[in-house]
Amino acid sequence: MRWKISHHGHDPRQIDLLAVLALLIIIVAAYRYFTHSPEAARATAFIVPSQSVRW
Template identity: 60%
Template sequence: MRWKPDPSGHDPRQIDLLAVVAMLIVIVAVGHYMTEHPKPHLTSFVEPSQTVRW
């Protein structure tokens, strides 16, 4: 593909490069999310046998 200047001043290859970078960021973020170990919950639960007074 030959480079042809666009009247608006944008090179179509810049948009393609931006799309590739955005996809790489999404892939890395999803990979990090999928491999992250679940963190233990630090909340305490009230057992039904306990009495709570507010």
């Protein structure tokens, strides 16, 4: 396929290249999102209500 440079529009291959790059970025972001393990809180405290509290 010959290069057809037009001054009034984009080359379809440029749009295809941008679409492929966008898909790769989305796939990598989704992979990182779903494989990310949340860190446990460092200062975890359980609040125990006292026996004198009336609800």
